[in-house]
Amino acid sequence: MIKTDIIIIGAGPVGLFTIFEAGLLKLKCHLIDSLPQPGGQCSEIYPKKPIYDIPGFPSILAGDLVDNLMEQAAPFKPGFTLGEAASTIEKVADDKFIVTTDKGTQHEAPIVMIAGGLGVFEPRKPPVENLEVYEDKGVEYIIKDPEFYRGKECVIAGGGDSALDWAIFLTDKKIASKVTLVHRRSSFRGHLDSVQKVMDLAGEGKINLLTDREVVGIGGDGKVENVVIKHKTEGETVLATDHFIPLFGLKPSLGPIADWGLEIEKNAITVDTKDYSTNIPGIYAIGDVNTYEGKLKLILCGFHEGTIAVQSAFARIHPDKKNILKYTTVNGVTGF
Numbered sequence: 001m002i003k004t005d006i007i008i009i010g011a012g013p014v015g016l017f018t019i020f021e022a023g024l025l026k027l028k029c030h031l032i033d034s035l036p037q038p039g040g041q042c043s044e045i046y047p048k049k050p051i052y053d054i055p056g057f058p059s060i061l062a063g064d065l066v067d068n069l070m071e072q073a074a075p076f077k078p079g080f081t082l083g084e085a086a087s088t089i090e091k092v093a094d095d096k097f098i099v100t101t102d103k104g105t106q107h108e109a110p111i112v113m114i115a116g117g118l119g120v121f122e123p124r125k126p127p128v129e130n131l132e133v134y135e136d137k138g139v140e141y142i143i144k145d146p147e148f149y150r151g152k153e154c155v156i157a158g159g160g161d162s163a164l165d166w167a168i169f170l171t172d173k174k175i176a177s178k179v180t181l182v183h184r185r186s187s188f189r190g191h192l193d194s195v196q197k198v199m200d201l202a203g204e205g206k207i208n209l210l211t212d213r214e215v216v217g218i219g220g221d222g223k224v225e226n227v228v229i230k231h232k233t234e235g236e237t238v239l240a241t242d243h244f245i246p247l248f249g250l251k252p253s254l255g256p257i258a259d260w261g262l263e264i265e266k267n268a269i270t271v272d273t274k275d276y277s278t279n280i281p282g283i284y285a286i287g288d289v290n291t292y293e294g295k296l297k298l299i300l301c302g303f304h305e306g307t308i309a310v311q312s313a314f315a316r317i318h319p320d321k322k323n324i325l326k327y328t329t330v331n332g333v334t335g336f
C-alpha cells in the first residue's frame with residue numbers, strides 16, 4: 001500500500017505542477033498515470049510542438065515544458081505509478097481513500113486530485129485489415145519524434161490539422177525521404193493556411209498528394225513495406241512505404257473515473273470554482289478533466305486550479321492549522 005497526502009490521478013502538466021504547489025504546503029504527492037511517461041497530452045501528442053501561452057515563456061516545446069515541470073517538482077520527491085490506470089476508488093474512513101489501479105497497485109491518502117485530462121485516450125483507427133498486426137512495426141497513430149522518420153518513406157492519412165501539419169513538417173524540414181498524404185475527400189478540414197501550403201508543396205512535387213483515396217490494406221514481412229490505396233472509381237494501387245501514419249485524431253473517454261459517483265457533464269467532472277472540489281468531499285478535479293462556467297482547457301488555467309485546490313486540501317488535512325501564503329521569493333523552495 002502506497003501512502004501519501006495527495007493521490008494525483010494523471011501526470012499531465014497540471015498534475016505535475018500541483019506537486020510543486022502541494023510541496024510548498026509540505027504535502028506529499030503520489031501520481032498515477034496510465035501512460036508509461038509523465039506529461040499527459042504534451043508528451044503523448046505534441047512533444048515537439050512549441051507552446052506560446054505559458055506565462056514567462058514566449059515559446060517552449062511541450063516536451064521541454066514537461067522536463068521543466070519534473071525538475072520543478074523534484075525537490076518534493078513525488079512518487080509515480082506509471083503505466084497503470086486508476087480503476088477504482090473506495091472511501092475507507094472519513095479521511096481516507098484507497099485508489100486501486102488495473103494492475104492491482106493500491107494507494108491510500110486523505111485527498112484525491114483527479115487531473116485526468118481528457119481521460120484515457122485512444123487513437124481513432126481506420127478500418128484497415130491487419131492494422132493491429134503492424135502497430136509499432138511501421139504503423140503509428142501519433143508522431144512523437146519526427147527524427148524517427150528521417151530518411152524514411154511515409155504515408156500519412158487524414159484530412160485534419162494533424163495530418164496536414166505533419167505532412168508539411170516532415171517535408172519542409174527534409175526529414176522524410178518521401179511524404180504521401182492520403183485523404184478520402186478532395187477538400188480538407190484543417191486550417192486554410194495549412195491546406196494552401198500542402199497544395200503548394202504538392203504543386204512543387206515535394207508532397208505526393210492523393211485525394212479521393214483511402215488506405216485499405218497493408219503489406220510487408222514483419223513490418224510495413226507497402227500500403228494498398230483505393231480510389232473511389234479508379235480502383236486499387238500498391239505504394240511502397242516504410243511507415244503508415246493514420247492521423248484521424250484521438251477518442252477521449254473518461255474511462256473508469258466516470259463510474260466513481262462524481263457529477264459529470266459532457267464527459268467532464270463538475271467542480272465548485274471556490275476550490276475545484278467535486279461533489280465528493282476530499283476529491284478535487286483540476287485541469288482539462290473538470291468543467292464549470294467559463295472553463296478554458298488551457299495549461300495555465302489548470303496550473304491555477306491545482307494551486308487553489310491544494311490550499312483547500314491543506315485545510316482538510318490540517319483543520320487546526322492556519323496556512324499563511326508565503327512568497328517563494330521570500331521563503332525559497334525547501335523540499336522534503
Ligand SMILES: Cc1cc2nc3c(=O)[nH]c(=O)nc-3n(C[C@H](O)[C@H](O)[C@H](O)COP(=O)(O)OP(=O)(O)OC[C@H]3O[C@@H](n4cnc5c(N)ncnc54)[C@H](O)[C@@H]3O)c2cc1C
Binds near residue numbers: 032035046051286289
Ligand atoms: C495538439 C495540441 C496542442 C495544444 N496546444 C496548447 C497550447 O498551445 N496551450 C495550452 O495551454 N494548451 C494546449 N493544448 C491543451 C493542453 O495540452 C491541455 O490543456 C493540457 O494537456 C491539460 O493538462 P492536464 O494535466 O489537465 O491533462 P492531460 O495533459 O490530458 O493529462 C492527463 C493525464 O491523465 C491520465 N489519465 C486519465 N485518466 C486516467 C486514469 N483513470 N488513470 C491513470 N491515468 C489517467 C492520462 O493518461 C494523461 O496522461 C493543446 C492540446 C493539443 C492536443
